[in-house]
Amino acid sequence: MDGLRIAEKSIELLCAPGLHSPTxxxxxALNQAVWQEREERPLAERLEPFKAEFLATARRSLT
Structure with missing residues (x-):
């Protein structure tokens, strides 16, 4: 998880400020998936909204 936090801060420094919140x-969400008990919903289904928001914001920042 430390590597993920470092990577998150790297994205914040290298990309648009609007990426901080979705990142x-x-x-x-990824941290909860790793450390929390399993839920009935599939993992991909739980993570997809967060991933989609992050990717959409990242794409917008590149244009």
Whole structure:
């Protein structure tokens, strides 16, 4: 998880400021997936909204 936090901060420094919130939300969702008990919903289904928001924001920042 330390590597993920470092990577999150690297994205914040290298990319648009608007990426911080979606990156943090996605990192927290990944952290919960690793450390929390399994839920009935598939992992991909739980992470998809956070991943989609992060990728959409990243794409917008590149244009």
């Amino acid at each position: 943090t939300a996605y990192a927290r």
